Amino acid sequence: MRLYMVAMRLVRARPGIGIAILLSLVAGACGGAAAEGPAPAVMVFAAASLSDAFVDMGRALEATDPGLEVRFNFAGSSTLREQLLNGAPADVFAPADPANMEALREGGLVEQPAAFARNQMAIAVPAGNPAGVDGLADLAAESLLIGLCAPTVPCGQLAGRVLERAGVIAAVDTEEPDVRALLAKIGAGELDAGIVYATDVQSAAGAVEGIPIPAAHNVATTYPIAVMVGAANREGAAAFLSLVLSEPGQAIMSRYGFQAP
Amino acid sequence: MTLPESSSHRLRRRPPLPLLVAAVFGVGVFLVPLVGLLSRTPWTRLGGLLESAMAREAMMLSLLTSLAATVISVILGVPLAWLLARVEFAGRSVIRGLVILPMVLPPVVGGAALLFALGRRGLLGEPLYLATGFSLPFSIWGVVAANTFVALPFLVLTLDGALGGLDRRFEQAAASLGAGPFTVFRRVTMPLVRPSLLAGTVLAWARALGEFGATITFAGNLPGRTQTLPLAVFIALESDPDAAVALSLVLVAVSLVVIIGLRGRWWRVT
Numbered sequence: 227m228r229l230y231m232v233a234m235r236l237v238r239a240r241p242g243i244g245i246a247i248l249l250s251l252v253a254g255a256c257g258g259a260a261a262e263g264p265a266p267a268v269m270v271f272a273a274a275s276l277s278d279a280f281v282d283m284g285r286a287l288e289a290t291d292p293g294l295e296v297r298f299n300f301a302g303s304s305t306l307r308e309q310l311l312n313g314a315p316a317d318v319f320a321p322a323d324p325a326n327m328e329a330l331r332e333g334g335l336v337e338q339p340a341a342f343a344r345n346q347m348a349i350a351v352p353a354g355n356p357a358g359v360d361g362l363a364d365l366a367a368e369s370l371l372i373g374l375c376a377p378t379v380p381c382g383q384l385a386g387r388v389l390e391r392a393g394v395i396a397a398v399d400t401e402e403p404d405v406r407a408l409l410a411k412i413g414a415g416e417l418d419a420g421i422v423y424a425t426d427v428q429s430a431a432g433a434v435e436g437i438p439i440p441a442a443h444n445v446a447t448t449y450p451i452a453v454m455v456g457a458a459n460r461e462g463a464a465a466f467l468s469l470v471l472s473e474p475g476q477a478i479m480s481r482y483g484f485q486a487p
Numbered sequence: 488m489t490l491p492e493s494s495s496h497r498l499r500r501r502p503p504l505p506l507l508v509a510a511v512f513g514v515g516v517f518l519v520p521l522v523g524l525l526s527r528t529p530w531t532r533l534g535g536l537l538e539s540a541m542a543r544e545a546m547m548l549s550l551l552t553s554l555a556a557t558v559i560s561v562i563l564g565v566p567l568a569w570l571l572a573r574v575e576f577a578g579r580s581v582i583r584g585l586v587i588l589p590m591v592l593p594p595v596v597g598g599a600a601l602l603f604a605l606g607r608r609g610l611l612g613e614p615l616y617l618a619t620g621f622s623l624p625f626s627i628w629g630v631v632a633a634n635t636f637v638a639l640p641f642l643v644l645t646l647d648g649a650l651g652g653l654d655r656r657f658e659q660a661a662a663s664l665g666a667g668p669f670t671v672f673r674r675v676t677m678p679l680v681r682p683s684l685l686a687g688t689v690l691a692w693a694r695a696l697g698e699f700g701a702t703i704t705f706a707g708n709l710p711g712r713t714q715t716l717p718l719a720v721f722i723a724l725e726s727d728p729d730a731a732v733a734l735s736l737v738l739v740a741v742s743l744v745v746i747i748g749l750r751g752r753w754w755r756v757t
Contacts, residue, residue: 308728402707403703414606416624
C-alpha cells in the first residue's frame with residue numbers, strides 16, 4: 227500500500243516515472259494474484275471434431291473439482307499446431323491425427339502423448355438428401371456442390387485417402403478450413419455432400435444425414451492427447467488428461483460416436 | 488503570419504513524457520507486426536514463391552474479383568451517395584446507418600448474412616436457383632458479391648461526405664441556366680467531386696482486395712476459383728509459411744501504394 231502512495235506522489239511530481247511505476251505495480255499485482263489465488267483455467271487446444279465431446283468433458287471435470295475452470299480453443303488441427311509452434315499458451319493439446327502431435331513433440335513442446343479415441347470418415351448430406359447422393363462415386367458429379375476439408379487439416383487428408391482408395395476424383399467446389407465449417411455449409415443445404423468424420427454426422431443429426439463409407443474404402447484416425455511442456459496449470463492439465471483416458475471419459479467419447487483407440 | 492514568441496517557444500519544448508511514452512507504444516502497435524512480417528520474409532526465395540501456381544492463381548483471382556467489385560461499387564455507389572447527399576427523404580439516416588453496417592460488422596457475420604440471403608437456400612437465392620439453376624456461393628460471383636458487400640460503403644461514405652461539403656451555388660447556377668437535373672449531376676457535380684470519387688474508388692478496391700471473412704464464409708475456398716490472396720495466405724500459413732509470408736508481402740506492398748497514392752487526402756502532408 228505504501229508503495230502505491232509513493233507512486234501516487236510521484237505521479238503528481240514526475241508523471242512519466244510515476245505512471246511507469248504504477249504500471250509495473252499493476253503488472254506485479256496480476257502476477258502475484260496468479261501465484262497465490264486460484265489456479266488459472268486449463269486451456270485445451272483441441273481439434274474441431276472434438277468440440278461437443280470435449281465441452282462435455284470439461285463440464286464433467288469442473289463438476290468434480292469446483293475450483294477448476296476448463297477453456298477450449300477448437301480449430302483445425304494444423305491451425306492449432308501453428309499457433310502452438312508460435313508460442314500460444316496452452317495446457318493440453320488434442321489434434322485429430324498423430325502427425326500434428328509429432329510436430330510439437332519434435333519441438334519439445336509436449337510431454338508424452340496418449341491415444342484416446344478413433345474416428346472414421348462418412349459422407350454427410352443435408353437432411354433429406356436433396357441431391358440423392360448414395361455413395362462416394364456421386365462426389366465426382368460436376369453438377370453437385372461438393373465440399374471437403376482443406377488438405378492442410380487432418381479431415382482433408384483423410385478424405386483424400388478415402389477418395390484415392392475408392393478411385394474417385396471428386397468435383398470439389400470448396401476446401402473448408404476445418405470440419406465444422408464444412409459441416410455447417412452442408413447442414414445449411416448450400417453443399418450437396420462432403421466427407422466429414424463419422425462423429426460429426428451424429429453431432430449435426432437433424433441438419434445432416436450420414437452415408438456410410440464401405441470399410442474397404444474408409445480410413446481411420448487416432449486422436450492423441452498430451453500435456454504441454456510448461457503448462458501454466460500443469461495439475462489441471464494432468465487432471466483433464468486422466469479424465470479423458472479414464473472409464474467415465476471414454477464413456478463420454480463413445481456417447482459422441484468415437485471408438486476406443 | 489507569425490506566432491507570438493512565447494507560443495512558438497512552448498511548441499519547441501520537449502513533449503510531456505507520459506504522452507511521449509504512450510505515443511511511442513502507439514506507433515509500436517503498427518510497426519511491430521510489420522517488422523515481424525519482414526523478419527520472416529524469405530527474401531532470396533521470394534521470386535520463386537510468388538511464381539508458384541497457387542500464388543499466381545490467387546493473385547489473378549484477387550485482381551479480377553476486386554476490380555469487378557470496384558466497378559459494381561461505382562455503378563451502385565455513386566447514385567446512392569448522390570441520393571443521400573442531395574435528396575431529403577424519410578429514413579435517410581437509417582440508410583446511412585445501413586451503409587456503414589458492413590464496415591462495422593465482423594466480415595464473417597456479413598458472409599453468413601449473404602449466405603442466408605443469396606445462398607441456394609437463401610431468401611433471394613432459392614427462387615433464383617429454382618428458376619435458373621444458378622447460385623452464387625462457391626463461385627467466382629460469390630467472391631465478387633462478398634467483396635462488393637464490404638467495399639461499397641467506402642465509396643458511398645467518401646462521396647457522400649464530398650457531396651455534402653460541396654458549394655451548392657455551382658449546381659444552382661447551372662440549373663438556373665437551364666440545365667436539367669441529370670445534366671447538372673453529370674456536367675457539374677461529378678467533375679467537382681472527381682478527386683473524392685477517385686479516392687473512394689481506390690479505398691473500395693483496397694478493401695475488396697483484402698477481404699477474407701465474408702469470402703471464406705460465403706464463397707468458400709477453392710484454389711483457382713474462389714481462393715483469393717487473403718484466403719491463400721490463411722491456408723498457406725499451415726502448409727507453407729514462407730509462401731504465406733510472400734503473399735502477405737504482396738498485400739502489404741499494395742496497401743502501401745494505396746496509402747502513398749492517397750496521402751494529402753486523408754492527412755496533412757508536412
